[in-house]
Amino acid sequence: MIPDDPHDQQLLIAEYVLGLCRGEQNDEVERWLERDPDAAAMARQWREHWVAAVELLDPERVPARIWREIRRRTGNDEPWWRRGWGSAPLWRSVSAALAVTVLVLALVPAGPAPVTYTVVLQAPGEAAKPGWRITVSADGDLNLTPLVESRYQPDRSVQFWTLADPAQGPRSLGLIQPGHSITIPASRIGDVQPGQLFELTLEPRGGSPASRPTGPVLFIGRAVEI
Amino acid sequence: MFALARRLTGEHGLAEEALQDTFVQVWTQSHRFKPQRGSARAWLYSLLRNRIISLHRQAHGHRFEPLPDQDWPDPGPSPEQCSYAESQRLAMIECLRRLQGDRRSPILMAFYHGLSYEQIADRLAVPLGTIKSRIRAGLSRLQECLRL
Numbered sequence: 233m234i235p236d237d238p239h240d241q242q243l244l245i246a247e248y249v250l251g252l253c254r255g256e257q258n259d260e261v262e263r264w265l266e267r268d269p270d271a272a273a274m275a276r277q278w279r280e281h282w283v284a285a286v287e288l289l290d291p292e293r294v295p296a297r298i299w300r301e302i303r304r305r306t307g308n309d310e311p312w313w314r315r316g317w318g319s320a321p322l323w324r325s326v327s328a329a330l331a332v333t334v335l336v337l338a339l340v341p342a343g344p345a346p347v348t349y350t351v352v353l354q355a356p357g358e359a360a361k362p363g364w365r366i367t368v369s370a371d372g373d374l375n376l377t378p379l380v381e382s383r384y385q386p387d388r389s390v391q392f393w394t395l396a397d398p399a400q401g402p403r404s405l406g407l408i409q410p411g412h413s414i415t416i417p418a419s420r421i422g423d424v425q426p427g428q429l430f431e432l433t434l435e436p437r438g439g440s441p442a443s444r445p446t447g448p449v450l451f452i453g454r455a456v457e458i
Numbered sequence: 459m460f461a462l463a464r465r466l467t468g469e470h471g472l473a474e475e476a477l478q479d480t481f482v483q484v485w486t487q488s489h490r491f492k493p494q495r496g497s498a499r500a501w502l503y504s505l506l507r508n509r510i511i512s513l514h515r516q517a518h519g520h521r522f523e524p525l526p527d528q529d530w531p532d533p534g535p536s537p538e539q540c541s542y543a544e545s546q547r548l549a550m551i552e553c554l555r556r557l558q559g560d561r562r563s564p565i566l567m568a569f570y571h572g573l574s575y576e577q578i579a580d581r582l583a584v585p586l587g588t589i590k591s592r593i594r595a596g597l598s599r600l601q602e603c604l605r606l
Contacts, residue, residue: 239598242601242606243594243597243598243601246597246600246601247593247594247597249504250565250568250569250593250597251507251508251511251568251569251572252568252574252575252593254574272495274606276495276496276500277604277606278606279496279500279501279503279504280496280497280500281549281550281604281606282500282503282550282569283497283499283500283503284548284549284550284551285550285551285554285566285569285570286461286462286503288551289461289462289465290461291460291461292460292461292464293460294459294460294477295474298474298477298478301478302478302481302482302485305478305482306481306482306485306486
């Protein structure tokens, strides 16, 4: 039964998110959240806060066979050659792709190194709005690519930061131009760690006057190992 | 997610099974994810926890890994505190750290191990009523601390 007292209601939501409501009580709370947007918003806030507790755990690598099994169970493991063995369009595509590959291999001495880390930078509090994408190649070079168009006042600069070790504080990776990709060499990035923080802040023209960000965070994200 | 699954199940095979089930569920029920209702990460974690809690009803006697309870990191000042999302994250860690141990432990047992009130009371050898009081008092303090 859903209590009438607001404090008791809030407590019930906290218990539900924590997984302490079972059986019929759990079903009743879920029906309540479906019809009461305020209650649903409270549940959402609790869930978002609990994400922090999950991220305290050291990441563990998932065995490759688990991904294979997930692909099999979702019907995504069928080899491409079985899907269209006799298909003319398929073979035309394959031939064209091979031709392009041969050309690229002939003209380019070495292809780009595979990506080892990626980061999606999002506006603070806007989890569903990616603004920039970072990829770090096996060589350690970092590429920063805009996903949205953004403009700022001319007396402001956008500065790129990283935080690998909180004890050492943030490190500037330089100013960037909104809307333009940039590649930063490994020598300036250093070794990237899983979970390493990257962010873009809005600073006075020419960059932060201090050795740390002074302006608002525009986009922020953490490195995920691929 | 795998680390959480291992904590919740205390067993490698069950963790793998739960992880598989969760990603299959994501694939088949992706239409149920609504960005306005929260982040994808929170959705994924809640799917995984719900799946494992339901597995708990079917199995008993797991060995659980220790809780990250004894040495909570001090979030400390850092540039990400400028960010709303990051300050939310740090706030939760700080608020958990401030909780008394006898309130924090059962809350974390529920979160990381997916245990019910009865299971927590049994494991801590504390009366059920006492555990309910401690958890509810702890959740109230967390709520105040998080300003929810």
